[in-house]
Amino acid sequence: MDLDPLLLSRIQFAFVVSFHIIFPAFTIGLAAWLATIEGMRLATGKPVYRRVFDFWLKVFALSFGMGVVSGIVMAFQFGTNWSVLAERTGPIQGPLLGYEGFTAFMLEATFFGVMLLGRDRTPPWFYFVSCCMVALGTMLSSFWILCNNSWMQVPLGHTVVDGKLVPDDWWAITTGPIVRLRWPHMLLAAFLTTGMSVIATGAWYLLRRTYSEEGRVMLRWGIGLVAVIIPVQMFFGHLTGEYVLHYQPAKFAAIEARWHTQQPASEVLIAIPDEAAQRNLLAIEVPRLGSFIASGTWDAREIGLDTFPPEDRPPVFIPFWAFRLMVGMGLIMVAVSWFGVWLRFRGRLETTRWFLWVAFLSFPTGFVAVLAGWFTAEVGRQPWVVYGLLRTKDAVTPSLTTADVLFSLIAYIAVYVTIYSFGFYYIYRLLRDGPAVEVAAALPGAAMAGAVRGGGE
Amino acid sequence: MSAVEPSNLALFWAGVIVVAILVYVILDGFDLGVGILFGTTGDETLREEMMAAISPFWDGNETWLVVIGASLFAAFPVVYAVFLPAFYIPVLLLLFGLIFRGVAFEYRYGAGARRLWDWGFFIGSAVAAFVQGAAVGAMIRGIPVVNNQYAGGSFDWLRPLPVVTGIGLMLGYALLGAGWLTLKSEGALRDWAWQRIPWLAGAVLVVLAIAAGAAFIERARVTGSLFLGRPWGLIFPAIGLLAMYGVFTAARRRHDARPFALTAVFFVAALLSLAVMFWPYMIPYTITVGNAAAPEKSLSFLFWGAGVFVLPVIAVYTAVVYWLFRGKLRKGYG
Numbered sequence: 001m002d003l004d005p006l007l008l009s010r011i012q013f014a015f016v017v018s019f020h021i022i023f024p025a026f027t028i029g030l031a032a033w034l035a036t037i038e039g040m041r042l043a044t045g046k047p048v049y050r051r052v053f054d055f056w057l058k059v060f061a062l063s064f065g066m067g068v069v070s071g072i073v074m075a076f077q078f079g080t081n082w083s084v085l086a087e088r089t090g091p092i093q094g095p096l097l098g099y100e101g102f103t104a105f106m107l108e109a110t111f112f113g114v115m116l117l118g119r120d121r122t123p124p125w126f127y128f129v130s131c132c133m134v135a136l137g138t139m140l141s142s143f144w145i146l147c148n149n150s151w152m153q154v155p156l157g158h159t160v161v162d163g164k165l166v167p168d169d170w171w172a173i174t175t176g177p178i179v180r181l182r183w184p185h186m187l188l189a190a191f192l193t194t195g196m197s198v199i200a201t202g203a204w205y206l207l208r209r210t211y212s213e214e215g216r217v218m219l220r221w222g223i224g225l226v227a228v229i230i231p232v233q234m235f236f237g238h239l240t241g242e243y244v245l246h247y248q249p250a251k252f253a254a255i256e257a258r259w260h261t262q263q264p265a266s267e268v269l270i271a272i273p274d275e276a277a278q279r280n281l282l283a284i285e286v287p288r289l290g291s292f293i294a295s296g297t298w299d300a301r302e303i304g305l306d307t308f309p310p311e312d313r314p315p316v317f318i319p320f321w322a323f324r325l326m327v328g329m330g331l332i333m334v335a336v337s338w339f340g341v342w343l344r345f346r347g348r349l350e351t352t353r354w355f356l357w358v359a360f361l362s363f364p365t366g367f368v369a370v371l372a373g374w375f376t377a378e379v380g381r382q383p384w385v386v387y388g389l390l391r392t393k394d395a396v397t398p399s400l401t402t403a404d405v406l407f408s409l410i411a412y413i414a415v416y417v418t419i420y421s422f423g424f425y426y427i428y429r430l431l432r433d434g435p436a437v438e439v440a441a442a443l444p445g446a447a448m449a450g451a452v453r454g455g456g457e
Numbered sequence: 458m459s460a461v462e463p464s465n466l467a468l469f470w471a472g473v474i475v476v477a478i479l480v481y482v483i484l485d486g487f488d489l490g491v492g493i494l495f496g497t498t499g500d501e502t503l504r505e506e507m508m509a510a511i512s513p514f515w516d517g518n519e520t521w522l523v524v525i526g527a528s529l530f531a532a533f534p535v536v537y538a539v540f541l542p543a544f545y546i547p548v549l550l551l552l553f554g555l556i557f558r559g560v561a562f563e564y565r566y567g568a569g570a571r572r573l574w575d576w577g578f579f580i581g582s583a584v585a586a587f588v589q590g591a592a593v594g595a596m597i598r599g600i601p602v603v604n605n606q607y608a609g610g611s612f613d614w615l616r617p618l619p620v621v622t623g624i625g626l627m628l629g630y631a632l633l634g635a636g637w638l639t640l641k642s643e644g645a646l647r648d649w650a651w652q653r654i655p656w657l658a659g660a661v662l663v664v665l666a667i668a669a670g671a672a673f674i675e676r677a678r679v680t681g682s683l684f685l686g687r688p689w690g691l692i693f694p695a696i697g698l699l700a701m702y703g704v705f706t707a708a709r710r711r712h713d714a715r716p717f718a719l720t721a722v723f724f725v726a727a728l729l730s731l732a733v734m735f736w737p738y739m740i741p742y743t744i745t746v747g748n749a750a751a752p753e754k755s756l757s758f759l760f761w762g763a764g765v766f767v768l769p770v771i772a773v774y775t776a777v778v779y780w781l782f783r784g785k786l787r788k789g790y791g
Contacts, residue, residue, distance in 0.1 A: 079541030090534020091755040098531035101523050102767040166752045397542045399607045
């Protein structure tokens with residue numbers, strides 16, 4: 001692989017989008033969590049809910065702002081580095097991504113302002129409605145992104161005119177069979193990400209024997225929510241796997257590291273895929289399980305990568321391992337949440353310190369799962385940027401030089417490391433200092449700017 | 458490519474983009490300008506007040522940039538696909554500039570390393586203003602396109618004319634920012650801003666005179682004619698000059714609201730001059746509005762949601778925020 005504008009642009013896109021996705025994944029869940037807690041406060045009138053709410057609102061505001069900043073960068077990537085993609089698919093991707101920007105914009109223009117500033121100026125029911133609208137808005141925002149990405153995974157509802165992809169059926173594009181699975185999969189992933197963060201924060205306070213009341217609320221609620229959501233998420237994950245099997249068989253074969261067609265097919269649990277030799281090193285396999293997972297019978301024939309011409313095969317190492325990483329994170333969530341529920345029933349949830357440590361340390365599981373899942377989906381789609389229609393290598397901006405992209409990539413890394421290390425430190429301090437510290441009041445610029453900064457995305 | 462007549466929807470979206478650019482330049486212009494002025498004083502009291510004078514507004518102002526970008530990609534994907542590669546490095550610098558100045562609003566109070574964020578606020582604002590101005594200069598020079606893709610070099614934007622327009626826009630934004638400060642502040646900060654307005658206005662006129670001369674020569678070189686049969690377009694530069702004269706008069710009489718309003722008029726006149734100069738091109742002098750427009754199905758899909766619903770909401774929101782924070786800077790304002 002040469003260090004050319006194509007490879008560098010791919011690395012740059014992977015870098016900025018990976019950085020970005022962390023924040024929406026967190027804030028979609030946080031918005032829903034805040035609406036839930038505010039609803040509980042209205043229903044029960046308990047002051048602890050208000051304290052928990054105010055605390056997470058600060059985290060939400062900061063994360064939302066960081067998401068917006070990294071999102072503006074995303075809005076320009078398609079044009080700067082993938083101008084052939086932008087030009088040829090613009091009639092479809094443009095409106096979808098445009099709506100995403102507009103949706104996020106609308107959201108911050110209206111109800112988010114109420115959420116940040118309107119506590120004392122609006123009636124409680126309206127405040128609650130605003131929280132719900134913000135939650136709805138973040139979800140809607142992600143809907144457009146998933147529409148767009150699902151169309152890139154399995155293009156439908158378009159015609160080709162003079163080499164341009166022209167929308168033909170917006171209904172199909174926005175409600176196709178793929179986006180119907182992948183949007184819920186992403187939403188649930190966001191809820192789980194936030195759920196695990198809430199659990200970990202609660203556990204942290206209990207371990208430190210501080211903010212016990214708030215910590216207990218966070219731990220109990222988090223564990224309850226994750227315990228309920230995780231099986232639903234596994235079901236949608238299963239459905240997502242089925243769509244990959246039917247629409248993107250090469251990606252499926254890559255995820256399974258199945259180099260050759262097999263009948264019956266074994267399941268490779270763990271291996272080091274050797275792409276040059278097209279085989280697996282140190283593989284641990286279960287005979288026949290591969291057929292069962294893919295087709296539901298123990299002796300089905302499952303196609304391997306050798307079915308596809310070499311130029312149409314995706315890389316194997318990243319999809320294979322990223323997928324297993326995602327599933328592994330899911331299993332940790334199952335273990336933590338279900339065992340937590342069991343401890344709760346035994347009345348030992350808040351006192352079992354080793355469990356609190358485990359819960360605290362599982363803080364990043366949601367983030368890792370989201371990133372790993374996206375890496376599986378995106379790398380598995382290669383060598384296509386729009387599956388079957390436009391290859392990644394043909395989509396890159398033709399006028400770019402290696403020096404351009406090398407400069408921009410290094411600059412992005414330097415700027416992000418600077419900006420976000422301070423940002424993460426800031427969030428860490430908010431979490432560490434806990435609900436009692438009035439950080440928001442210490443910020444003179446915190447009015448509208450509190451977090452509603454920048455623009456859409 | 459042969460020129461295609463733009464459809465009504467294409468004209469609608471072109472109009473939206475022109476209006477969005479106007480609004481963006483005036484609104485983000487003043488807060489970028491205040492950011493530039495921020496770097497010219499070391500007085501912490503003045504700096505605090507400057508920050509406070511723009512903190513309720515700047516984020517909303519920047520969202521107009523997103524309106525421009527989103528509308529371009531959705532309605533004129535070819536322009537989006539040519540413009541961004543043509544300005545690869547400037548766009549990068551613009552983003553970094555906006556990021557650094559954006560986080561400065563929060564970080565300077567809570568994240569430590571205050572001097573870093575103060576410098577970031579100033580330099581970020583200045584760089585953002587400069588590259589926007591340079592892009593205008595580069596567009597006057599014309600942007601080479603082959604097969605709907607940018608066909609020039611990475612540093613075509615760094616020529617004498619773009620550098621002059623870049624400096625011009627920095628000064629113009631600073632003038633707008635000074636006008637904002639006389640409008641919103643009192644006491645020491647207002648005096649400070651008043652002292653700078655005549656100098657800034659003079660500098661803007663000088664730089665713009667150079668840029669305008671160069672632009673006309675450049676344009677004559679590229680297109681072979683000076684006015685493209687639109688001499689009536691000269692009305693806009695004339696309005697601009699009158700507005701500038703008004704700024705000088707206002708500076709003598711210390712009428713708090715006038716410099717900002719008149720500088721805004723000046724900017725509108727300057728942008729309309731450019732629009733007259735470029736029409737019917739969106740990418741001068743290769744891609745026209747009609748050629749760049751997305752298919753009708755894309756334009757109407759966008760129209761019925763974003764055009765009918767989102768844009769009016771954004772306009773109302775902008776108006777409400779400015780109404781809520783009207784009048785002079787007060788305590789607890791930010």
